[in-house]
Amino acid sequence: MSRVGNLSNPRKSDYVDEKKGSTAHSSIGTLESRKDTINSGSLTVCYYSFRHLQEMVQVLGGLLWVSVTAATFVTRSLPPSFPSAERKDYHYQSYIKTGGYEDVLWPRKDAASLRCNLIVFMDGESSSSVLHQLMWSRGEGSVRTAVFEVINKMGANHTHSLIPWVAHARQLRASSWCLTIAVVSDDQAFLTAFAEVSDKARLIVWETRLLVVTKLAIPRLRSLLRDYWDFSMMNTQFLKPNDISKKGWKAFVYLPYSQDGGQVVRVASWKQDYGLVLANGYTLFPDKYKNFYGKAVNMTVFPFPPYWMDVTSGDDAKESRITGRDYIILETIAQKLNFSINVLPYGEWDEVMMRLEVRTALMSPIKLAILPNLLKKYDFSFFIEPATLGFSMGKPTLKPNWQSLYYPLQTEVWGSILAAVLLVFGALLLMVKHSGDSEKYQVWPVVKQVVGTLLDETISGKLPQRNSTRVVLTAWMIFSFIVGTVYRSNLTACLTVPKYPPRAETLKQLVESEAIVTTPPDMVDFVNNFKNSGSKLFKTVADRTKFVPSFEIGMREAIDSKKAYLYERLNMKLLIAEHFTGKGGSTPLYVARQNILPGYCGWPLAPNTPFKTNLNEHILAFHEAGLIQRWTTEVLERAQFDSQRRQNRAAKENNIPEEEEVIAGAHVTMALTLVHMQGPLFLFLIGACLSLAVFLGEISVSFCHLDRGTIWLY
Known part of the structure; x- marks a missing residue:
C-alpha cells in the first residue's frame, strides 16, 4: 500500500512503498x-x-x-x-x-x-x-x-x-x-x-x-x-x-430556492470567439442561500423551555404561539434570509434527531452540546453559548446550634478578651492590696468591677480613691464599651443573617458530597459519555446516576432526600421559577454555579447543510451585539413574572390569604426563630439552673447551722 505526501506541502512529496520499504522524493529542481x-x-x-x-x-x-x-x-x-x-x-x-x-x-x-x-x-x-x-x-x-x-x-x-x-x-x-x-x-x-x-x-x-x-x-x-x-x-x-466544431461549453446549476421554486438554470456559456458570457444576471457558483424567496424550511424540534416552548394567550387561553430564546434567534435569521419556518409535529427525541439524518428537516433550532459522537452524524452551527449542563440541589437548612453566641467573634478575639480580663483583674487586685488599707482588701468587689463593667453593668460600691486605680478602671470601661458594642452588633447580624452550611457548587464538590444523582431519560447519551470518559469525576457521577421519569420527581427528591438533579442549567432555572418558587421569590432549590460539562452548544443541522455559513454569519453578529445574552435574560424574567402572576391568580380564585410580608426596599423583614435564639435560651437555662443550685445549697447550709443560731442568707 502507498502513503503519499500531503498536498499542502508544495515543496516536497514522499512516496513510500510499505511492502518494499522504498522511499522516493520529488522536489523543485527535478x-x-x-x-x-x-x-x-x-x-x-x-x-x-x-x-x-x-x-x-x-x-x-x-x-x-x-x-x-x-x-x-x-x-x-x-x-x-x-x-x-x-x-x-x-x-x-x-x-x-x-x-x-x-x-x-x-x-x-x-x-x-x-x-x-x-x-x-x-x-x-x-x-x-x-x-x-x-x-x-x-x-x-x-x-x-x-x-x-x-x-x-x-x-x-x-x-x-x-x-x-x-x-x-x-x-x-x-x-x-x-x-x-x-x-x-x-x-x-x-x-x-x-x-x-x-x-x-x-x-x-x-x-x-x-x-x-x-x-x-x-x-x-x-x-x-x-x-x-x-x-x-x-x-x-x-x-x-x-x-x-463550436469549441465552448454551457454552465448549469440547480437553484433549490428561487421565485419559481427549485429549478435547473443556465448561468453562463463560453465560446472561443467571444469568451465568457453570464446569463440573466447570474454568476458562476452563485450563492443559493442568500435569499430563500419566502420558501418554507422544515424544522424538527423537541420542546425545551426556555429555548422553545408553546405558550397560551388570551382570556380563554386557547390562542397558542411559539416563543423561547432559540425561537427568537431563528425568527430573526428567517427575516434576514427571507424564509418561512415550518415546524414538523413534535415527537420523541430519537424521532426528532432521525429527521435530521434523513434530511426530512434541515435544522433543529434547539441548542445541543457539541459532542464527538454527535459530530459523526450531524453538522452544527456556530456555537450559541458554552455548554450549560449543571445540577440542582436543595438549599442546606440551618441546624440548631447552641454556639450562635460564639459566632460573632473569632477565636482569637475571644482569647484576647479573656487575656485582657485576667490582666486587668490582676492589676486592680494588686493596686487594692498595696493601697495601705488592708481592711478593705476583698476579691469579690474587684471581680464585680471587672466582669460587671464588661457586661455593661454599673460599678458597685465606692469608687477607687487612688489616681492610678482610676486610670486603669477608666481604660477598662472604654475597652468594655467598644467590645460590647461590637459584639452586640455582630450578634444581631448573625441572628438575622445566619451562617448556612457550605453547599456543592462544582463537579468535585458534588462528588465529595456523595449525593445520589437523578436525571431524566433523555440524558442517556451524556451519561454514556461520562462512563467512557477518562475523568474519575465523570465516571463517579455516571455510577451514581439514576433515571427518573420527570423533573418534578427529580427536583422533589433533591429537596426531600438531598439528591442532585442533573440537567440543563437554564431549563432548571425556569422550572424552579415556575414550580418551586413562592410568591415572595423564595425557593428551597439552587442551581450550582459551575457548568460540569466543558465545551460549547450549537444547533444540530442535517449532514452537509449547505447554508451553514449563512447561519453562522448571523449568529456571530448576534454574539457581537450581545443579543443572545439579552434574549436569554428577557425569557427568564418573563417566565418568573408569569409564574408569580399564576400563583396570585390561583390564590385569589381559591380564597387563599396572601402571605404577610413587610418590604423595605429590596429586603424582606424576617422574624427570628428558635433556631436563631437557641444560644441565648441555652445560656439563660444554664444560668437559671446554676442559680437554682446555689439557692438550694444556701438553704441547705442555713438548715445545718440553725442549731448554732447562725444564718448565712443574704
Missing part, C-alpha cells in the same frame, strides 16, 4: 514524475505532476494508456514555468488551450483564489483533452493538483471503487483551506456513484466548489442536478461542452 503502483483489483488511480508542458503531454500519454493493472500516484510541486518571450501571443494561446476552464475554476482572479488547490476525479473512458485543459488553466499560481482516474474492470461497481479514494480526498480537503473538486465523466452511473459516495463520506462542504464536466444529454443532466444532494444543494456547477 523534472520527472515518479510512479508508485497500487494493485487494488478493479481500481487504477493515477496522479500527475507536471513541470513543463512538453513533458506533461508525453507523461500523460504514457501513464494513461500503458498502465493496465497499475495505478500511478504523483503530486505536483510547482506550476510550470511559462515562456518569457512573446508574452502577449502566449497568453492568447493559453486562453484557447484552457478551453475557458480558467474562468470557471478561478472566476475572481485574485491572489487567494489563484492558490486554491484542485482535485480531479475521472473515469477510465473520459477524454484526456479535458484534463489537459484543466491542468493548463491552473495558470502561474502555486496551485497543487491531484488527479484520480478510476478504471473499473469486469463490470465492477463504481461505488465500491470510489469509496477509498473519496475518503482520501476528504483528508486532502480537510488539510486545504481552499479547494475545487472537478469530476470529468460522460457515464451517468459513474456520476451517480460519485454523488452517493461523496454525500455519505461528507466530502463536499459549501466552501468546496464542485465542477462536473460531462457530455450527457440535457434531460439526464437535469435529472442528476435535481436528484442528488451534492449536485442539487451544494456549491455545484455542471459544464456541458459543445460540439467539437
Whole structure:
C-alpha cells in the first residue's frame, strides 16, 4: 500500500512503498514524475505532476494508456514555468488551450483564489483533452493538483471503487483551506456513484466548489442536478461542452430556492470567439442561500423551555404561539434570509434527531452540546453559548446550634478578651492590696468591677480613691464599651443573617458530597459519555446516576432526600421559577454555579447543510451585539413574572390569604426563630439552673447551722 505526501506541502512529496520499504522524493529542481503502483483489483488511480508542458503531454500519454493493472500516484510541486518571450501571443494561446476552464475554476482572479488547490476525479473512458485543459488553466499560481482516474474492470461497481479514494480526498480537503473538486465523466452511473459516495463520506462542504464536466444529454443532466444532494444543494456547477466544431461549453446549476421554486438554470456559456458570457444576471457558483424567496424550511424540534416552548394567550387561553430564546434567534435569521419556518409535529427525541439524518428537516433550532459522537452524524452551527449542563440541589437548612453566641467573634478575639480580663483583674487586685488599707482588701468587689463593667453593668460600691486605680478602671470601661458594642452588633447580624452550611457548587464538590444523582431519560447519551470518559469525576457521577421519569420527581427528591438533579442549567432555572418558587421569590432549590460539562452548544443541522455559513454569519453578529445574552435574560424574567402572576391568580380564585410580608426596599423583614435564639435560651437555662443550685445549697447550709443560731442568707 502507498502513503503519499500531503498536498499542502508544495515543496516536497514522499512516496513510500510499505511492502518494499522504498522511499522516493520529488522536489523543485527535478523534472520527472515518479510512479508508485497500487494493485487494488478493479481500481487504477493515477496522479500527475507536471513541470513543463512538453513533458506533461508525453507523461500523460504514457501513464494513461500503458498502465493496465497499475495505478500511478504523483503530486505536483510547482506550476510550470511559462515562456518569457512573446508574452502577449502566449497568453492568447493559453486562453484557447484552457478551453475557458480558467474562468470557471478561478472566476475572481485574485491572489487567494489563484492558490486554491484542485482535485480531479475521472473515469477510465473520459477524454484526456479535458484534463489537459484543466491542468493548463491552473495558470502561474502555486496551485497543487491531484488527479484520480478510476478504471473499473469486469463490470465492477463504481461505488465500491470510489469509496477509498473519496475518503482520501476528504483528508486532502480537510488539510486545504481552499479547494475545487472537478469530476470529468460522460457515464451517468459513474456520476451517480460519485454523488452517493461523496454525500455519505461528507466530502463536499459549501466552501468546496464542485465542477462536473460531462457530455450527457440535457434531460439526464437535469435529472442528476435535481436528484442528488451534492449536485442539487451544494456549491455545484455542471459544464456541458459543445460540439467539437463550436469549441465552448454551457454552465448549469440547480437553484433549490428561487421565485419559481427549485429549478435547473443556465448561468453562463463560453465560446472561443467571444469568451465568457453570464446569463440573466447570474454568476458562476452563485450563492443559493442568500435569499430563500419566502420558501418554507422544515424544522424538527423537541420542546425545551426556555429555548422553545408553546405558550397560551388570551382570556380563554386557547390562542397558542411559539416563543423561547432559540425561537427568537431563528425568527430573526428567517427575516434576514427571507424564509418561512415550518415546524414538523413534535415527537420523541430519537424521532426528532432521525429527521435530521434523513434530511426530512434541515435544522433543529434547539441548542445541543457539541459532542464527538454527535459530530459523526450531524453538522452544527456556530456555537450559541458554552455548554450549560449543571445540577440542582436543595438549599442546606440551618441546624440548631447552641454556639450562635460564639459566632460573632473569632477565636482569637475571644482569647484576647479573656487575656485582657485576667490582666486587668490582676492589676486592680494588686493596686487594692498595696493601697495601705488592708481592711478593705476583698476579691469579690474587684471581680464585680471587672466582669460587671464588661457586661455593661454599673460599678458597685465606692469608687477607687487612688489616681492610678482610676486610670486603669477608666481604660477598662472604654475597652468594655467598644467590645460590647461590637459584639452586640455582630450578634444581631448573625441572628438575622445566619451562617448556612457550605453547599456543592462544582463537579468535585458534588462528588465529595456523595449525593445520589437523578436525571431524566433523555440524558442517556451524556451519561454514556461520562462512563467512557477518562475523568474519575465523570465516571463517579455516571455510577451514581439514576433515571427518573420527570423533573418534578427529580427536583422533589433533591429537596426531600438531598439528591442532585442533573440537567440543563437554564431549563432548571425556569422550572424552579415556575414550580418551586413562592410568591415572595423564595425557593428551597439552587442551581450550582459551575457548568460540569466543558465545551460549547450549537444547533444540530442535517449532514452537509449547505447554508451553514449563512447561519453562522448571523449568529456571530448576534454574539457581537450581545443579543443572545439579552434574549436569554428577557425569557427568564418573563417566565418568573408569569409564574408569580399564576400563583396570585390561583390564590385569589381559591380564597387563599396572601402571605404577610413587610418590604423595605429590596429586603424582606424576617422574624427570628428558635433556631436563631437557641444560644441565648441555652445560656439563660444554664444560668437559671446554676442559680437554682446555689439557692438550694444556701438553704441547705442555713438548715445545718440553725442549731448554732447562725444564718448565712443574704
